[in-house]
Amino acid sequence: MPFDGFIGNEAAIARLRGILERRRPAHAYLFSGPEGVGKKRAAVDFAQALGAKVTLVERLEDKHEILIAQVHEVIRELTYTSPTNRAVLFDDAHRMSEEAMNALLKTLEEPPERTLLMLVSGVADRLLGTIRSRCQTIHFAPLSDEALQRHAVQRLMLGADDAAAAATLAEGSIAALAELGPKIGELRAAAQDLQARILSGELNAVIEALGKIRDTEQARLDAKRKFRLLAHSLREVLRARTGGKTALASPDFVQKMGKLDDDEILDRIETLIDHERMIDLNANVSLTVEDALLRL
Structure with missing residues (x-):
């Protein structure tokens, strides 16, 4: 059929x-x-x-x-x-x-x-x-997070938390969900490592690691991935205010970023989106990431 x-x-x-x-x-x-x-x-x-x-x-x-x-x-x-x-x-x-x-x-x-x-x-x-x-x-419209989560659990055999994180990062795309499924554990860990470094102010290691990637295209992809992980983590901070569950944002990140008002969080999300566009326009990767993280 x-x-x-x-x-x-x-x-x-x-x-x-x-x-x-x-x-x-x-x-x-x-x-x-x-x-x-x-x-x-x-x-x-x-x-x-x-x-x-x-x-x-x-x-x-x-x-x-x-x-x-x-x-x-x-x-x-x-x-x-x-x-x-x-x-x-x-x-x-x-x-x-x-x-x-x-x-x-x-x-x-x-x-x-x-x-x-x-x-x-x-x-x-x-x-x-x-x-x-x-x-x-x-x-055709983007798929709902709920539909993606069901598919991730039933077809990709992900646990509930991994399915929720994958659905969030997939941004309505079933194709993206299939690609994210096998590496969602790694991505969740990367998101929470970034969050911890932002909260502690230990950003040098992140910037230095990007600078050591010799493949320029790979460095750009890695930088864009970091921006997206952080943007989605900040969206989860907003969601948590209305009782929504979090799959990427750590409890510490939710608590400390939760002290900001909605507009301040939205400004930070917009900063990450703007800096991702700068990467697409061939801006220096390390300097762009450093500037974005310092603005958070």
């Missing part, structure tokens, strides 16, 4: 099932929503349930975008082969070059017979408005 075992996004899945029951699909669909929530899987399940063979179009590994040549190749195949039930799935469709989008637009305006076009995108507003207007949009 299509969509069996699908986690979350009940409204989107119900809409797709309704289309399947009526057997009257549109010629083009846009599956929009954040990364890692099941858009691509839902699109494939939908097409296969309609009896269509799925052709995948995605960015080539050594390219920054989906090329016009890739779109032209698909269009030629659709134009010069005898019509059968077929589907073309453009994964990360927002990565198409402008020329590729314009080429696809012509096909959307005059779709081939017995052909389903599906665009999957986490940043749908980067697509041409004329493309979006010619597609039926199926919107």
Whole structure:
């Protein structure tokens, strides 16, 4: 059965099932929503349930975008082969070059017979408005922490505390949850080590450790991970004020940071987010981490 075992996004899945029951699909669909929530899987399940063979179009590994040549190749195949039930799935469709989008637009305006076009995108507003207007949009939302926790316990076999921490860090993404599961114990320990160093003022070891990482990209990833761990820990401090449970923040961190008012905590979270953006803009890793931690 299509969509069996699908986690979350009940409204989107119900809409797709309704289309399947009526057997009257549109010629083009846009599956929009954040990364890692099941858009691509839902699109494939939908097409296969309609009896269509799925052709995948995605960015080539050594390219920054989906090329016009890739779109032209698909269009030629659709134009010069005898019509059968077929589907073309453009994964990360927002990565198409402008020329590729314009080429696809012509096909959307005059779709081939017995052909389903599906665009999957986490940043749908980067697509041409004329493309979006010619597609039926199926919107997917981030999964709730509760849904992610259930999946982590039942399918990933995590304990309750690890499941709660993994769900928090996954930020609504089932794909991120699967990646986090095997290393959540390590991440929780790293979060609480950071918290202890902030509370004690012992920040040099953190900064020096980053400076010793020779792989610049790895240093950036490690710095961003630290910022996210601390941002989520501070969010748990806010949650604890209304009786919410904590999975990343230590009792000492909750107690001492809890002396700050809500706006002060939110300012610190914003500081971490801003400094993560600075890392993305190629700022010096050690100096950026030092500045962020001193502001906490």
